[in-house]
Amino acid sequence: MADTDFLNVNAGRSYPLIYPGDSSLDSSVILDAGFVMGLSAVFEHPDDYLYLRKVYREQETIYFDVRSNADGMAGQHFLFSFPVDSTWGDYSVVDASPVEQGDWPQPISSSSSGQAVSPGVEDQDIGFAYLCVGNVELLLETLSSDGTELWTSSQPMFEPAVIQSLYGHYVKSVTLANEPRITADTCVDGSSSSLSQQGSSSSSQPADVVIPTSGESRTGAQVFFAGYNATIDTRDDDNALVLGARLGAGEGLPCEEIPRTPYEELLLAAGYKLDLADRCGDVLFTINGVPPLNSGEFLLEADGSGIIQRSSGQITLAVEVRKSCDNSVVESEF
């Protein structure tokens, strides 16, 4: 009676590869496999897949090279290694790693097969995997000496159910950035501004980019701090972090320029204004506590006999006061 243990059964069928397997690789060589594709692999069922690209020998080690057509797997592979004297049921657990320079034929679905691209970069979020082997001795009949390879003729794919994709499952990092500030062609005093911002041309309208606050992506626990006019609250019922604004909240009203990048700190140190932000007390917002109309206009109205005369930069208020007794007129000017 046949041995029906899981690995024994798999030795007689293509699993974990999809049937029909590659006739150049006996089904008893690979018995089981499992892949956890990390967030950076950008692996999406059902369009993406993993396939066995080749098997080769270097000295006393046999390598199984597994690759994928997933976007994040370009230049990456799972490279499993086994000693040539591996026995039934031995397994190897590996992280995805960059391929060697120049060693990257495109996936089997690509029309540009054979074109090499640059290796990927080290990234612990690509994924990890295991591969379990069985009859390695049979494989050694083909890979008899150092440097020999077994190119799988049809590059067989792995069963989709042995692949777990974590794409979209977690936040990998947080990068702080800010929209470029708009800049003025001329300063308030009328002089020409020589300030040119990152991400913008000499025009006052910034380019459609964002500028990272620093070059570092943030990971791990994060703490939010409410700065000028800012509120940071939590809402338990829907687990929300609420970033809000309220005049005077947080650190109160801003009374200083806020450099958003190290570059802007240099600008400030050099005496530039950033976005002509008005510091506390620099500009009139209200008179006697009264704000202007929505148009920004502030009204001075003289009642009765008052007269307001306006000239450039100057308001003259004259009122006539009639004394009730002699009906004489006195004109006063403020």
Add this chain to the structure above:
Amino acid sequence: MPTGRVIFPEWRLFHRDGAYPFAEGTSRVNAEGRVIPDSVFVDGRLHPVGGLSDMYLSAVTLTAGSVEIEVSDDNGAVASCEVDLSSPPQVLSLQDELERPSGVLVLSSTGALETFSSWSPGRHEFLPSQTRFDAAICIPQPQSGVRGFQIPDGSVFWGNVYLVGERGVAFTVTDDDEIRMDVAGDPLFRRRVAQENGASFSTPRFVKTVNNLDPDSRGDMQITPGSNLTDSPVLRINPMLGGLKIKVIDG
């Protein structure tokens, strides 16, 4: 691949005739008498975020031209997949309500879902005892760490997320390595709006002093009638909408 091996049929072929990927002992028949044949599903792997180990096929919903498969655990629906029957795949890619990958169900063939075409349109529900999945295909995925940022419109952000300060909002890093948010305003916003609308714009000149006097720290300037040396001053300055009304009271 050697042929003629009948002792060890291929993986998918083998599972066409058994309960897998459903657990042994499940009936695959619901209260309406709807039967999910063994030959429909042959494999799977379920790993929805927050999903528990006891997941089951909770509903098959039929509409014109499509089938929706819903997977639930003890807490309710955790993943689903809607399939266009005009071009059915062989691998069903499941997603959770935030459209995150939640696993796969493998069909015996691309036409396997036609089994459901004989069912009446609508939702056909199943109980855990009827369609619980085999434990081997259920991968509990704990909700540990920050899984994503969701904004009110339902969009979810994961991976490398940018927090961008826009139009008067600035994100910086404090000396204590905290994320600081400042809402400092956008003093030149009218210039921005004008340029976006193709309108001309001249730089405004803000009132900064009156008779070389600065406003106070809140930007307020006080204009008062003068000293109160007399008991009956004639000058009155009263606030009104958008300004001040100045008048003199006749003696």
